[in-house]
Amino acid sequence: MPDKELQTEEKIKLAARKIFQEKGFEGAKTRDIAKEAGINLALMNYYFRSKKALFEMIMMETVQEFFQMVFQILNKSETSLMDKIDGFVETYIETLKKNPEVPLFILSCVKSNQVEFQKKFSMFQMISELHFFKQFQELVKQGKVKNIHPAHFLMNLAGMIVFPFVASPMIKLVTQIPESEFDLLMDQRKKMVPLWLKDMLFKTTLDHQTNE
């Protein structure tokens, strides 16, 4: 077993990850992956049996890595709920800046493989066990936080962070914002999103009037 084995195997995975994320399962051709990896076409099957098997490995790894990061922050027992929100938004946005194509890839995967995910990821059922979630419910019980379905908070949290990246091509088109400025806006959001989220939890919201 020479040292090269791990090298080529890793080269293929890296290339596959890139091509799959870029073009999806059907759009990615085995020859594209081989070319990107700089290897012979047959090596893909030699190391990973089939395109499908390779894809499923990449898919599961990507999803797992992603949720591991998410869950790690939300499950710390030392930090307050507010600190969790701050930390979550900060690291989440920073991660997405480095991997802006990952969320759309994951969302497409989950959509196209719902049944597979339902079977494999009992992991997901833990969400109500997260420390974050318990802190949230405790504050609701104490009446300190507005009594809304936690899913709403989750959707707003994820939506305000993820959506700009998922929709970035559209946003850049519509607003005429160039790539460079876009990242700056994302940096601004690291501070702003937590503030908005906390407002949702605490402020008693009434209708606003404005005479224009």
Place this chain on the structure above:
Amino acid sequence: MPDKELQTEEKIKLAARKIFQEKGFEGAKTRDIAKEAGINLALMNYYFRSKKALFEMIMMETVQEFFQMVFQILNKSETSLMDKIDGFVETYIETLKKNPEVPLFILSCVKSNQVEFQKKFSMFQMISELHFFKQFQELVKQGKVKNIHPAHFLMNLAGMIVFPFVASPMIKLVTQIPESEFDLLMDQRKKMVPLWLKDMLFKTTLDHQTNE
């Protein structure tokens, strides 16, 4: 020119729309579309020249319809900014409830066809011309509204509405919310999202402290 012409042409477009939205361009096979439409395989090429041409027609129509709806509301000169927000959220969510697959389809399309869209849609450059946008800027000028980049507001607006639909398979997986309850949550958001958005515009946001 018999009456059937429009019928079959329409049958193909309807089927293509469904299959393309479900599986994307590469994932959708011409034979799938023909089967779904209940027509002979060759008719697709007879009416639409090629798979690519058919896809581009569907893609452009979908995007155009979508933005037409959006722009119509945001460009009304009679309604106040607040009413625009209310109306926008309401009709947007109601539309997405009926076509939950459209946003992910559009986002994928724009991502994969950035150059095409840049050329074809000078339409998009109008966004700063929308009545909504002028009202927004006027309130900022008057100091009635916080001075943030309008893109932030746009991202939050779109994110809080669209993201739950784009991510619905993931959300259902993670939160264990069934289909029926999901639509109920979306109905709740018709009232809540506007309130949250207005808070973002008006409330002076400070840090929140909570002793846990």
Place this chain on the structure above:
DNA sequence: TCTAAATTTAAACAATTGTTTAAAACATTT
């Protein structure tokens, strides 16, 4: 009704694509 045009069909074509094969190149062990 007869003719010409338009539409539909079954079959075939040609290119692409995932996969396999069998030999070659390389590394490791004895």
Place this chain on the structure above:
DNA sequence: AAATGTTTTAAACAATTGTTTAAATTTAGA
């Protein structure tokens, strides 16, 4: 160095897929 196992390669295979063809069917107009 010979033998053995591992990795890489070029070529071919078989299935799929977008597209075309040419004949059959239907429709519309004179």
